[in-house]
Amino acid sequence: xxxxxxxxxxxxxxxxxxxxxxxxxxxxxxxxxxxxxxxxxxxxxxxxxxxxxxxxxxxxxxxxxxxxxxxxxxxxxxxxxxxxxxxxxxxxxxxxxxxxxxxxxxxxxxxxxxxxxxxxxxxxxxxxxxxxxxxxxxxxxxxxxxxxxxxxxxxxxxxxxxxxxxxxxxxxxxxxxxxxxxxxxxxxxxxxxxxxxxxxxxxxxxxxxxxxxxxxxxxxxxx
Numbered sequence: 001x002x003x004x005x006x007x008x009x010x011x012x013x014x015x016x017x018x019x020x021x022x023x024x025x026x027x028x029x030x031x032x033x034x035x036x037x038x039x040x041x042x043x044x045x046x047x048x049x050x051x052x053x054x055x056x057x058x059x060x061x062x063x064x065x066x067x068x069x070x071x072x073x074x075x076x077x078x079x080x081x082x083x084x085x086x087x088x089x090x091x092x093x094x095x096x097x098x099x100x101x102x103x104x105x106x107x108x109x110x111x112x113x114x115x116x117x118x119x120x121x122x123x124x125x126x127x128x129x130x131x132x133x134x135x136x137x138x139x140x141x142x143x144x145x146x147x148x149x150x151x152x153x154x155x156x157x158x159x160x161x162x163x164x165x166x167x168x169x170x171x172x173x174x175x176x177x178x179x180x181x182x183x184x185x186x187x188x189x190x191x192x193x194x195x196x197x198x199x200x201x202x203x204x205x206x207x208x209x210x211x212x213x214x215x216x217x218x219x220x221x222x223x
Contacts (some may be wrong), residue, residue: 041079041080044078044079045077045082048085049084055068055070064095065110067091068111069114071089071114072117072118075092075115076121082128095111108139109140112136115136116140173216173219177213177220180213181217183209183213184210184213185210187209188203191206
């Protein structure tokens, strides 16, 4: 009897554990985040492929300026593991170098500017095209140097070095503080207030959590 009772308890515990795991995986918030991630990944991949194909087609037709725009959009449609973005980078770089060889500095500057904008727009928590930053900036500096004085050249160098994007640490703090605000609001509604919006014994804790999250968000903005 004791053996049967032990087996029954073990089976019950296993069933409870499996049920709890099932509830975790079936959590609506988790499913929503997974679905959103898949949608964003598939959307970015399709857009990158479409712009790459358009760029290649326009290049074959001799429409370099329009092809360059599609190369840039293919780069901007970055997704983890993207190979299309690197190919588009190579395409834009080839266009700029070809323009320089053909004595077309303005066209080269336009292509390099598009490339630099694409590099900066895809860098946030990750910087997938960091290895392109230095050669592109140096090529732009050489082009500017041919048409401006020394003082203006120094100003342009400093401008190219400037990076107005938020720091990685600041970005992480903003993300974490927003998550904290959402969780504290959820706790407030679930534990801090009744269905009639009356206070409970947990109201002061909920308010403390919410105020802490708001202060964390304010601090992240001030970094």
